Amino acid sequence: QKEVEQNSGPLSVPEGAIASLNCTYSDRGSQSFFWYRQYSGKSPELIMSIYSNGDKEDGRFTAQLNKASQYVSLLIRDSQPSDSATYLCAVNRKYGGGTSYGKLTFGQGTILTVHP
């Protein structure tokens, strides 16, 4: 079992629709959760972070976290062609000394295509 698994893509949605991206993780010690967007040939760009159970909204993006189910999702409302990219789920935990540094575990990514 992979430590972080994302729903297999590619995912294709029409412009204006809601895109739903899912991620499960195996490490119950995971404490913080991130969604990165990566355009082809470019660097990952952080779009959402979530640390506690529930929903977190930022513009057209909503992250949802359920630690009991070890599940985190990203909803993109009113999808635009410019949202077409690979979305990477990443998780973090506390390491030695009780600190949580930038050692993230990433999923394999889900390719999203928004077609006009």
Added chain:
Amino acid sequence: NAGVMQNPRHLVRRRGQEARLRCSPMKGHSHVYWYRQLPEEGLKFMVYLQKENIIDESGMPKERFSAEFPKEGPSILRIQQVVRGDSAAYFCASSKTGVHSGANVLTFGAGSRLTVL
């Protein structure tokens, strides 16, 4: 305010040669991370460094790979005797402090794409 600077952006090496990838963190950042992205895969953590110290190298292959972040100058990821399987994108990221949360999250560079012939 320049972001995380990586060079070279593209590097071609023949099997057995050495590859050196450089990373200058964002101004004011003293924590550097290296990640590797193999084709069609997510990013994999390799190493975490602070100035003159390796904090966590649990993701580094046991042989041929080394990293440093000297007191002066950029961080260097060095791959000796490259093999075809080393072909990947290598991303550097930096942060201001060692605690990853809130406003202090990773900023990634544009990556260095290594091709081994």
